[in-house]
Amino acid sequence: MKHMTRKATRHVNQNEGLIFEKSSPGKAAWRLPPLDVPEVDTEKLLGSSERKDLGNMPEVSEIEIIRHFTRLSTWNYAIDLGMYPLGSCTMKYNPRVNEVVSRFDGLANAHPYQPEKLSQGALRILKTLSECLIEITGMDAITLQPAAGAHGELTGLLLVRAYHDSKGAPRKKILIPDSAHGTNPATAATVGYAVENLKSNSQGMVDVAALASQMNEDVAALMLTNPNTLGVFEQEIHKIADIMHAKGGLLYMDGANMNALVGKVRPGDFGVDLMHLNLHKTFSTPHGGGGPGSGPVAIKKILEPFLPTPVVITQADGSLGFEYDRPQSVGRVRAFYGNFGMFVRALAYTLANGPDGLRQTTEDAVLNANYIRKGLEGVYDLPYSTPSMHEVVFSDKLQARKGVKTMDIAKRLIDYGFHPYTTAFPLIVPGALMIEPTESESKEEMDLFIEAMKFIAEEVEEDPQMVLDAPHSTRVSRLDEVAAARKPVLRWTPAE
Amino acid sequence: MRYLPKSPADREAILKAIGARSIDDLFAPIPAEYRLNRDLKVPRQMAESEIVDWFRERSRENGDGYATFLGAGAYYHYRPVIIDSLISRGEFLTAYTPYQAEISQGTLQSIFEFQTMICELTGMEVANASMYDGSTAAAEAVMMAVRLTGRRSAVIARSVHPEYREVLATYARHQGLPLSIVDFADSGRLDVRQLEKSITAETACVLIQSPNFFGTIEDVAAIADLTHKHGAMLVVAIAEAISLGIVEPPRQGDIVAMEAQSFVVPLGFGGPYCGVIATRQEYVRQMPGRLVGQTSDKNGKRGFVLTLATREQHIRREKATSNICTNQALIALMANIFMNVYGKVGLRELAKQNLAKAAYAAQHFGKHARVLFSGAPRFHEFVIKTSEDPRVINNRLLGQKIVGGLPLKKFYPELGNASLWCCTEMTTRAAIDTAAALVAEDERSTMPATAEVAEVTR
Numbered sequence: 001m002k003h004m005t006r007k008a009t010r011h012v013n014q015n016e017g018l019i020f021e022k023s024s025p026g027k028a029a030w031r032l033p034p035l036d037v038p039e040v041d042t043e044k045l046l047g048s049s050e051r052k053d054l055g056n057m058p059e060v061s062e063i064e065i066i067r068h069f070t071r072l073s074t075w076n077y078a079i080d081l082g083m084y085p086l087g088s089c090t091m092k093y094n095p096r097v098n099e100v101v102s103r104f105d106g107l108a109n110a111h112p113y114q115p116e117k118l119s120q121g122a123l124r125i126l127k128t129l130s131e132c133l134i135e136i137t138g139m140d141a142i143t144l145q146p147a148a149g150a151h152g153e154l155t156g157l158l159l160v161r162a163y164h165d166s167k168g169a170p171r172k173k174i175l176i177p178d179s180a181h182g183t184n185p186a187t188a189a190t191v192g193y194a195v196e197n198l199k200s201n202s203q204g205m206v207d208v209a210a211l212a213s214q215m216n217e218d219v220a221a222l223m224l225t226n227p228n229t230l231g232v233f234e235q236e237i238h239k240i241a242d243i244m245h246a247k248g249g250l251l252y253m254d255g256a257n258m259n260a261l262v263g264k265v266r267p268g269d270f271g272v273d274l275m276h277l278n279l280h281k282t283f284s285t286p287h288g289g290g291g292p293g294s295g296p297v298a299i300k301k302i303l304e305p306f307l308p309t310p311v312v313i314t315q316a317d318g319s320l321g322f323e324y325d326r327p328q329s330v331g332r333v334r335a336f337y338g339n340f341g342m343f344v345r346a347l348a349y350t351l352a353n354g355p356d357g358l359r360q361t362t363e364d365a366v367l368n369a370n371y372i373r374k375g376l377e378g379v380y381d382l383p384y385s386t387p388s389m390h391e392v393v394f395s396d397k398l399q400a401r402k403g404v405k406t407m408d409i410a411k412r413l414i415d416y417g418f419h420p421y422t423t424a425f426p427l428i429v430p431g432a433l434m435i436e437p438t439e440s441e442s443k444e445e446m447d448l449f450i451e452a453m454k455f456i457a458e459e460v461e462e463d464p465q466m467v468l469d470a471p472h473s474t475r476v477s478r479l480d481e482v483a484a485a486r487k488p489v490l491r492w493t494p495a496e
Numbered sequence: 497m498r499y500l501p502k503s504p505a506d507r508e509a510i511l512k513a514i515g516a517r518s519i520d521d522l523f524a525p526i527p528a529e530y531r532l533n534r535d536l537k538v539p540r541q542m543a544e545s546e547i548v549d550w551f552r553e554r555s556r557e558n559g560d561g562y563a564t565f566l567g568a569g570a571y572y573h574y575r576p577v578i579i580d581s582l583i584s585r586g587e588f589l590t591a592y593t594p595y596q597a598e599i600s601q602g603t604l605q606s607i608f609e610f611q612t613m614i615c616e617l618t619g620m621e622v623a624n625a626s627m628y629d630g631s632t633a634a635a636e637a638v639m640m641a642v643r644l645t646g647r648r649s650a651v652i653a654r655s656v657h658p659e660y661r662e663v664l665a666t667y668a669r670h671q672g673l674p675l676s677i678v679d680f681a682d683s684g685r686l687d688v689r690q691l692e693k694s695i696t697a698e699t700a701c702v703l704i705q706s707p708n709f710f711g712t713i714e715d716v717a718a719i720a721d722l723t724h725k726h727g728a729m730l731v732v733a734i735a736e737a738i739s740l741g742i743v744e745p746p747r748q749g750d751i752v753a754m755e756a757q758s759f760v761v762p763l764g765f766g767g768p769y770c771g772v773i774a775t776r777q778e779y780v781r782q783m784p785g786r787l788v789g790q791t792s793d794k795n796g797k798r799g800f801v802l803t804l805a806t807r808e809q810h811i812r813r814e815k816a817t818s819n820i821c822t823n824q825a826l827i828a829l830m831a832n833i834f835m836n837v838y839g840k841v842g843l844r845e846l847a848k849q850n851l852a853k854a855a856y857a858a859q860h861f862g863k864h865a866r867v868l869f870s871g872a873p874r875f876h877e878f879v880i881k882t883s884e885d886p887r888v889i890n891n892r893l894l895g896q897k898i899v900g901g902l903p904l905k906k907f908y909p910e911l912g913n914a915s916l917w918c919c920t921e922m923t924t925r926a927a928i929d930t931a932a933a934l935v936a937e938d939e940r941s942t943m944p945a946t947a948e949v950a951e952v953t954r
Contacts, residue, residue, distance in 0.1 A: 055617075371514055
């Protein structure tokens, strides 16, 4: 291994077994206060419903729990450690003030059913965030209820359905470009729609002629990601919107890539009828190892009657409240009001930025992607030369000649101290390397990334086997995923 | 902008490197007529201290410092401090979904442990990494039963959380999935005779909740027998996970759809919470959501990976078991740490305190009001019926900084002036005594003016 990584150094890290392997009877990390009411006879109260034994639940002390999870945490990569170039995932900095304000007692301990007059602070947060997101997207109304992006898609397509039903003409199909996220077709199927694939043109954009020929009165909506998953802005967006609207269809925008647009252009202005946002991407709420997310759906006025219940309203006396009586509503998509804790964080992020900060953020995100593109062009194959917005997609075409694929390069990147980029997506690029740096990366960090990627390209030429065997510096080497799926072991069981 | 790590000189250098004259060059692909040439109308950029002040003010407006008798699917329990110290570690907080297993073993192993503990507690064989919440988990569990049985309708107990039922209705409407509702009996439990009449050869599953919305523990074994006799599956929703410390889990059920908020996720005005689905091994390939499995690397070292991804949307697209992608990983981690803190013994003792508080409260409230559904065991919630509108009682309680029980008229009009009260280990005897006295006061008072009712309902 000729190259040294400047970003990372190996250091000692602790081994740690499963928590069950530390458990033994009599250890405890809890103590309850004395009971201030009479003890109860559980058998008398519960009869045969009483549980006597909690099986293999662990018994451990507090220090063991602290060490267990601290040790586990050191085995993770994280934004706090460095660049996380996952395309379409928008792994940006998660501001710490967001975490602090979301834990204020009046917010963290607010019961969803407490009286509205005791919930004015929470309702004000819902309303203020709604207003900000409506302005940012250029739409007319919003629901914050969906719990994640895919849940937002589901809510959006329920609105589409309700809209067409209200016109007395239910439609059967959703058009989805071949570059779309997997959630788009999965969501369409969940809402009972047939999925029709839409081919991209040679520039990686929607083939407008194909769209025109596929669009008819059976199509309820087009689900479009813009910028699309190649990081390319759909330049003919107005034609796309016109084609959809001319035949009575709706234009749905998957807002996964909204980080390329905030403060620079508004989907509502370019013909989008409804869209979801991912607060855990664009609005900085932490990914937390896979959630929680939040997927608000912003809409044009024509869809407002169908919004999920309840909706926040201002009442006659000026106080805020929930409105439940909305006869045309699609219903509820989640209990209570959505992932409120994420709304607090997203609003804190918006307030920390203001209009100038949001615009600068978008500009920096696009600037960074183009810097990486420039730095790696020629080293990796660029299948589409169309200008990049916030992310850039290369392919492994040059490296594949040596038998090295995108996943192998990604695994080698780990040795250089980076999290891999998104591999093998979008599907329209065979062997894709999808890179989104976000605005959170400094020039220094990107220079290290570009250097690492160049070193790997050299290594592929000189010693492809070394790259195929990567990563070399992690606690575990590549894991046997085939065995994991063939004979799934999905829980610990005690040794007999 | 304090989150952005570039100086003006850095930006200039990058522009120069990429051969752009100005940042506008990079936005040229956006048609000029759509570009926003003004500031967004959002509040101006704030200092961190201003943000803290703004949210502290909202927190104050939100009625901070009240004792509460509200439960109904969102429960106030004590949160051991180590939970927040551990989940605040950046390596958990700011990590992505653990697709790259070699640098995600921390998240993966903790999910594997979470899955194990959920299995132990629910009596099921496999559990997933989490769902959005209890309501969507219940809806997804019903759709899972539809796929497994090939049958196209479901029977739902009316004693399932009303908002869970609403969510299921939203999901079912476009799946061509008719839902029939089975009422509760005088005991508060599911009306078994009505259930028998409702199950048909087309019933994919019966959905119940235990403890149900009224806090009553269902006779899961009997309902399971009846359901299985007709070739249908039993889906059991659990909204109060702490109950599993002392209430026999629904071992006879086929799918458990659980809300783990009680383990001990902040109430947070309704979310984020932590749904989870658990089931039998044989049904795992129809289970939605992420799953972590154990495997080994080329040196034989134990490690963990996301597995059985062929169920999921990023592989199967429109043929996936669900469209779910992002779940509630960090919240599942909270629940995981909580389960470790209380463990095998503490969880039972904690549940027992909840049981004792509610038993004491029901007894005292029962002196002044009718306690409904006394014919079956309950956990830590109970329903009282008063002569007066419960909203008026609650208004009196607010004066003592106590939030009273949930009026049920909105969800169950036939129960009249009934309300649902919850006690946890956080409910003090003093609060119970004060509340009971104020319920008593209402029994002596006259009916209030309509205006007062209108005022307190908001």
